[in-house]
Amino acid sequence: MNHDETETGAPLLRVRDLTITSRLAGASRTIVRGVDLDLAPGEALAIVGESGSGKSMTARALVGLLPPGVRASGEVAYGGRDLLGLRQRQVAGVRGSEIALIFQDPFTMLNPLMRCGEQISELLRDESGRRLGRRARREQAVRRLAEVGIEDPAVADAYPFQLSGGMRQRIGIAAALARDPRVLIADEPSTALDVTTQKEILARIAELQRSRGMGLILITHDLRVAFSICDRVAVLYAGSVLETGPAAAVEADPRHPYTHGLxxxxxxxxxxxxxxxxxxxxxxxxxxxxxxxxxxxxxxxxxxxxxxxxxxxxxxxxxxxxxxxxxxxxxxxxxxxxxVIQDGVAARAPAAGAALVEVDAIEKRFDGARRGSRQVTALDGVSLRIDADETVGLVGESGSGKTTLGRCLLGLERPTAGRIVVDGIDASDLGALGEAERLRFRRTIQMVFQDPYSTLNPVRTIGATLREALLVHEPRSRDVRGRAAELLERVGLSAAYADRKPVALSGGERQRVAIARALAAEPRVIVCDEAVSALDVSVQAQILNLLADLRRETGISCLFITHDLGVVRQIADRVYVLRQGRLVEEGVCDEVLDRPRDPYTRRLIASIPSGDRRWLDADEPAPAVAVVEPGERR
Incomplete structure (x- = not known):
């Protein structure tokens, strides 16, 4: 793009009638149809919509990274050229140097066998086009790291697996921006991150975009994020744009029922x-x-x-x-x-009586992955309780120890010290229990994981999976087909889903199946570990309502592990806040969120996207610790 075109008001990137189709096994399928988009210099455009709307395929089409069997037609005009009409080698010359792409998972961008500094500087050239020398490459890598908020030069020598998720995402951003592109496309860059790390990453992207005058296309399903950092919004649904407009105007007055619903x-x-x-x-x-x-x-x-x-x-x-x-x-x-603002309802006060689950001062320490490396304390004297017919929230950043605590409750990890009692069973060490007690424990408490697809056998039907779960807990059970159908209906799915395989289900449907499988044991407690964090807001609402309905119908208790405080308010009666393996605050959910006492809790609340453009500049959290020892599981 030359400067004359920018000065005349022409778009930096112009997309017209973009259509994306796939042809697999001889069958043709349309993914995106007739999409028009404009991106001005220095402008931030959000493309929002549910999973399956075509957001990520649109992003990939703009930089020529569609998978085999998928092709794009229409026009993607940049710098006086139609990128869709160029050869792959020509598009590769534009990609990275002029249009850069950041993915949701930085592992897809980073070579696990290369040090981070080399990944940032490997394609840099001097003014004559020659590759920079080793010292110059390192200097450039350190400078680029500082741009994304990493002041420690030692990170340039680290491998991706030695870094936290937030740090890897910063490395991915630094690598994408190393060649000073004019356009940055960020595909769900913060979806898998906790709220404080998400805010840091988004703030860094927005700051770099403004300081460089780059055009930014942000792909996201989180409208609060879109409204917080973008100038305009395009709402994509089933491959078509249903609404466009300035972000503030779309938020205040949506002009399509779909946007209104989101x-x-x-x-x-x-x-x-x-x-x-x-x-x-x-x-x-x-x-x-x-x-x-x-x-x-x-x-x-x-x-x-x-x-x-x-x-x-x-x-x-x-x-x-x-x-x-x-x-x-x-x-x-x-x-x-x-x-019409719905009146809020108060979270229930804790009920008097014996605890159904009681965790007393447990500790969990892991040995470092390398010989001689330090021992890592994941949990340090944590105590909590869950009563019958109660939902307890457990919140904190990645690395706070939330998942480790959940795994200890399930017996998947053994605490180094402390005591866990579940429905009267001392579950601190399952190996010490007799077979009858161990079976009763397994029936009492079940888990629903974040990614149901990874826990469902892809070659087995949903019905077979549920029947297997029923027989594990009741080997002599009769009419398991009928009971599997009842489980599906309990989670809002028809009995016909029993004949389908996981690949044929949406993310929300798979999560319902995961909940149904957990209910097969008729447990008194379920542990939901980030069970809605990867879902669209519309599907997330369905799952949260389902969990609330199940609780009303069955009186089941729940430990709800999440980094999203907006979600925890909707589901939890009481909440525990975990930081670096220690509890820093606990209490009735509304009281903790409305009147937080600990500075860390206040920082978590300040990190919730507000939809206000001033959000990124308010109470900026301190950067996270950079390097993580391999094997430091939290």
């Missing part, structure tokens, strides 16, 4: 709702809705006209665009629904 499903950070609003159903394939409004089947306002043809994205001439043909008729009702 905003309503965001859990409010200031109060607990009796029931979270949800968008029923799931995102369809683009081909299924090619001849009608893509959102019609999930829309409360859809009529026959909405299904009679595919609506175009219409602009109002003031920077707002909507693909809803009925927006004038329903706009007032959309505003009135958002204006």
């Amino acid at each position: 905003l309503l499903t965001e859990p409010p950070g200031d109060r607990r709702l009796e029931q979270l609003p949800v968008i029923a159903g799931a995102v369809p394939d683009a081909d299924e809705v090619a001849d009608r409004c893509a959102f019609a089947d999930r829309c409360d306002w859809a009529t026959g006209d909405c299904r009679a043809g595919r609506p175009e994205l219409r602009s109002d001439g003031a920077g707002r665009g909507s693909a809803c043909i009925r927006i004038e008729a329903v706009a007032a009702e959309l505003r009135s629904r958002r204006a």
Whole structure:
């Protein structure tokens, strides 16, 4: 892009009629259809939408990184060239040097066998185009690390596996920006991070974008993040753009029912709702809705006209665009629904009585991965209790010890010291229990993991998985097929799902199956370890409502492990705050979140995205510790 084009107001990046299709096993499938986007110099554009909307494929198409069997057509104009018409070698010349891409998982960007400094500086050249010498490369790497908030030069000599997730993401950003690109595409760069690390990463991206005058495209399903750092928003659904506009205007007055639904499903950070609003159903394939409004089947306002043809994205001439043909008729009702603020309900006070789960001053220490390396203390004198019919939240940053505590409760790790009692069973060392007590313990407490796909056998049907779980706990059980169907119905799925395999299910459906499998043992306690952190806000709301319904119906107790304080307010009665293996605060959920006493708790709350552009500049958290010893599990 030359400076003359920028001065005349032409877009830095111009996308027209972008269509992405895949052809696998002889079958053609549309992923994205007819997307138009503009990115001005120095502008931040968010592309938001649920999983399956085509966000990540759009990002990959812009830089020529589509997987085999997937192709893009249309126009991606940059610097007077159509990138879609270039050869792969020509596109590779643009990628990195002029348009850079950051992925959600930095491990996909970083070579695990290369030191971080080399990954940042390996492609740098001097003015004559020659590769820099070793000393110059290291100097550049250290300088680039400082740009992303890493002041310790020793990090340049570390390997990716020696760093925390947040530090790896910073390295990925430094590597992406090393060649001073004009456009940065960030694909869910903070989704897997805890709230404080997320804020640090987003603040760094926004600062670098402003200081360099780069164009930024942020791919995210978190509307609060989009509104906090972006100038404009494009809402993508089933491969089509349904709404565009300035971020503040879209947040204040959405002009498509889908955007309205996404905003309503965001859990409010200031109060607990009796029931979270949800968008029923799931995102369809683009081909299924090619001849009608893509959102019609999930829309409360859809009529026959909405299904009679595919609506175009219409602009109002003031920077707002909507693909809803009925927006004038329903706009007032959309505003009135958002204006009705649901009254919050108080979290229940702790009930008197014996604890169902009691953790007394447990410690957990791990030996370092290398001989002679220091021992790591993951838990240091942690005590908590869970009563019958109670949900307890456990919050803290990555590395705080949350998952280690959950694994100790399940008997997957043995505490170094302290005592764990579950429903009267001393579960501090399962190996010391008799077979009958161990079986009763396994039936009493079950776990729901963050990623259900990794815990479901991909070659077995859902029905087979549930039947196996039933037989493990009751080997002589009869009518396991009928009971498996009952489990599916209990979590809001039809009995027909028993014949499907995990790959045929959405993320939310797989998580429902994981909950159903946990319920097969008829436990008194379930441990949910980041069970909704990887889900879209609409699906997250469905799962949180499901857990609340199950509790009302069965009286089941829950330890809900999360880094999202907005989520924990919606589900927990009491909350424990964990920092570096130690409890720093505990109490009734509303009291802890509304009147936090510990500075660390206040920092966590300040890190929750607010949707306000001033959020990134307020109470900036201190950078996390850089290097982590291999084997330091928390």
